[in-house]
Amino acid sequence: MRIKRLECTGFRNLAPLSIEPSAEINVIYGENAQGKTNLLESVWMCSGMKSFRGAKDTELKSFDRESAKVRAGYSDSKRENTIEIRIAERRTAYLNGIALPSAAGLIGKFRAVVFSPAFLSIVQSGPAERRRFIDAAICQLKPAYAQKLADYSRLLKQRNSLLKDLQMETALLDMLDVIDLQMSALAADITTQRFDYLSMLTPHAAEIYNGLSGGRETLRFRYVQKCGEPGGDYEDIFKANRKTDAMLKTTTAGPHRDDIEICVNDRSARLYGSQGQQRSCALTMKLAESSVIKAQTGEEPVTLLDDVMSELDAGRQDYILNHIKNxxxxxxxxxxxxxxxLTEGKRFFIQNGQVECT
Ligand SMILES: Nc1ncnc2c1ncn2[C@@H]1O[C@H](COP(=O)(O)OP(=O)(O)O)[C@@H](O)[C@H]1O
Ligand SMILES: [Mg+2]
Known part of the structure; x- marks a missing residue:
């Protein structure tokens, strides 16, 4: 997917703008607080998702205006399209001039992936962040997966509250049997889908990280299961853990406890990686996520990279600017x-919300 023209009015601090971005790389540069992230956010809104900064729709309008508008002309593998987003009391969206029931109707029509500094937590934080990443990535490709996750977490809640009452009423054991049976089917399915996703992600990530590090470092993922042997039967696992689970009053193993270890040169990037390596890992995962979407849907998402350059050495910066192709x-x-x-593409200087192609 390629944005050919982007127009904004009344969006955050941006002065009314109309730009024709390069089909490859576009560098937006300027001092702090000039509107660089705002410009990325305007592109992101075309994906139909919520703001990647967690902003409410109404916060996207300029302080002194009643409404905001973003228009994007873009091409996908089949045709040219236009998206228009209007933000007033609420957000409404139009695709090729036709009003959609809601802005979420744009999901899957225009695809983007965004890397912002907050995404560094994928490497630095606990396992929940990494599970969120992989689950969200799978949901994008297979909407049915979202339902499985929801069902699993509903059962997990039931199981945990059952565990709390178990000591009083042993009759509850029958109910536990039923829950374990349902949960184990979902757990197996979720784990398999995560394994499959990781095996799709890995070759793309390995290649990108290799390029980013000038061939000096390797990136690898390892799915870590907090239970017996990988691929073991979850019904057995849940049964085997009952005693411990009842004692701790929580379900101690299952996909809700799994992790993805991110390794640089076969050592945990979270524990041993430098800032630059951690940033490189996070960036690589986003770029690889985009490559997987391309491989699965035929459409390459537009890539938005906010503030990735800091803490990367000249070689890594050069790779991002000149070697991320297609x-x-x-x-x-x-x-x-x-x-x-930058040897190709376009650059845009931004000052006080005014964007200028240089
Ligand atoms: N709704 C809004 N209306 C007008 N200005 C806004 C709005 N939201 C944020 N801003 C301003 O945008 C500026 C920050 O823009 P941002 O894109 O985050 O900067 P940077 O160039 O550092 O990425 C701040 O000065 C902020 O006050
Ligand atoms: Mg910024």
Whole structure:
């Protein structure tokens, strides 16, 4: 997917703008608080998702305006399209001039992936962040997976509350049997889908990380199950854990406890990685996520990279600017020197919300 023209009015601090981005890389540079992230956010809103900054729709309008509008002309593998998003009291969206029932109707029509500094937590934080990443990535490709996750977490809640009452009423054991049976089928399915996703992600990630590190480092993922042997039967696992679970009053094993270890040169990036390596891992995962979407749907998402350049050495910056091919990238940075490394594409200077192609 490629944005050919982007127009905004009344969006955050951006002055009314109309730009024709490059089909490859677009560098948006300027000092702090000039509107760089706002510009990425305007593109992101075309994906039909909520703001990646967690903003409410009404916060997207300029302080002094009643409404905001984003218009994007873009091409996918089949045709040229236009998206228009209007934000007033609520957000409404139009695809090729036709009003959609809600902005979420754009999901899957225009695809984007975004890397923002907050995404570093994928490497630095606990396992929940990594499960969220993989689950969200699978949901994008297979909407039915979302229902399975929801069913699993509903059963998990029931099981945990049952465990709390178990000591009083042993009659509840029958109910536990029923829950374990239902949960084990879902657990097996969720785990299999995560394994499958990781095996799709891995070759793309390995190649990107190899390029980013100039061939000096390797990136690998390891799915870590908090129970017996991988692929073991979950009904047996839940049964075997009952005593411990009843004592701790919680379900101690299952996909809700699993983790994905991210390894640089076969060592945990979370424990041993430098800032630059951790950033490289997180960035690689986003770029690889986009490659998987391309492989599965035939459409390459537009890639939005907010503030990735800091803490990357010149070689890594050069790779991002000049070697990430075959996708449209919008990347923000403060350092005008980084822009000098750009050999193709376009650059946009932004000052006080005014965007200028330089
Ligand atoms: N709804 C809004 N209306 C007008 N200005 C806004 C709005 N939301 C944020 N801003 C302003 O945008 C600026 C930050 O823009 P941002 O894109 O985050 O900067 P950066 O260039 O550092 O990425 C701040 O000055 C902020 O006050
Ligand atoms: Mg910013």
């Amino acid at each position: 996708r449209q990238v919008f990347i923000t940075c403060c350092d005008p020197n980084a822009v000098l490394r």
